[in-house]
Amino acid sequence: EAGVAQSPRYKIIEKRQSVAFWCNPISGHATLYWYQQILGQGPKLLIQFQNNGVVDDSQLPKDRFSAERLKGVDSTLKIQPAKLEDSAVYLCASSSLVGSYNEQFFGPGTRLTVL
Amino acid sequence: RKEVEQDPGPFNVPEGATVAFNCTYSNSASQSFFWYRQDCRKEPKLLMSVYSSGNEDGRFTAQLNRASQYISLLIRDSKLSDSATYLCVVSEYGNKLVFGAGTILRVKS
Numbered sequence: 001e002a003g004v005a006q007s008p009r010y011k012i013i014e015k016r017q018s019v020a021f022w023c024n025p026i027s028g029h030a031t032l033y034w035y036q037q038i039l040g041q042g043p044k045l046l047i048q049f050q051n052n053g054v055v056d057d058s059q060l061p062k063d064r065f066s067a068e069r070l071k072g073v074d075s076t077l078k079i080q081p082a083k084l085e086d087s088a089v090y091l092c093a094s095s096s097l098v099g100s101y102n103e104q105f106f107g108p109g110t111r112l113t114v115l
Numbered sequence: 116r117k118e119v120e121q122d123p124g125p126f127n128v129p130e131g132a133t134v135a136f137n138c139t140y141s142n143s144a145s146q147s148f149f150w151y152r153q154d155c156r157k158e159p160k161l162l163m164s165v166y167s168s169g170n171e172d173g174r175f176t177a178q179l180n181r182a183s184q185y186i187s188l189l190i191r192d193s194k195l196s197d198s199a200t201y202l203c204v205v206s207e208y209g210n211k212l213v214f215g216a217g218t219i220l221r222v223k224s
Contacts, residue, residue: 031210042119042202042214043159055209091158095210104212106158 002026004107006092012113018080021110025073025094033104034067034077035091043091049075082114116141119215121203127221128193136188136218138203147206148179150188152199153217159202193222
């Protein structure tokens with residue numbers, strides 16, 4: 001079974017530029033998550049989708065971050081404009097259900113460097 | 116106060132040693148508890164779930180104390196391949212995971 005796919009794996013941009021990340025979850029997984037992991041910290045949930053609806057975006061900096069999952073499958077996360085403090089690894093995860101615990105499977109992440 | 120707190124380490128231990136990690140969590144309504152393992156520059160992967168009755172998976176034993184809001188992980192007979200960051204994780208409503216910052220383990224020959 002294929003795992004969670006993410007692209008690009010690495011991205012270097014200058015502050016105030018825009019960037020987008022893509023995620024394709026495990027086939028059949030209804031729930032998709034985006035996490036931000038800053039060096040030396042644990043992953044922090046940015047947004048959680050159930051199919052194409054948002055379940056939790058309470059920690060998403062909505063003035064600059066946006067995410068969508070239009071067809072309930074793959075998802076994009078955008079930052080516009082980027083700040084230096086956005087340098088981090090952006091992890092996508094998916095699980096089969098929400099409501100009761102189901103294991104989340106993580107993709108390899110996109111490492112973003114903002115100069 | 117952080118929601119999940121861990122000693123960042125690093126813990127430097129020789130092969131064959133027993134090592135224990137602890138963490139505390141602040142939300143008494145947390146529903147499920149886990150240890151994840153994260154290798155350098157890799158994604159986190161579930162190591163094991165944690166139950167109040169304690170559970171064991173080979174050389175790994177996890178324990179939960181709900182009254183003290185405390186989670187532990189014990190690794191016996193450490194291997195070089197156990198070197199990684201161990202993330203303490205609690206699950207809140209709706210499958211939301213809250214991660215600690217991780218404890219670094221380095222096993223040396």
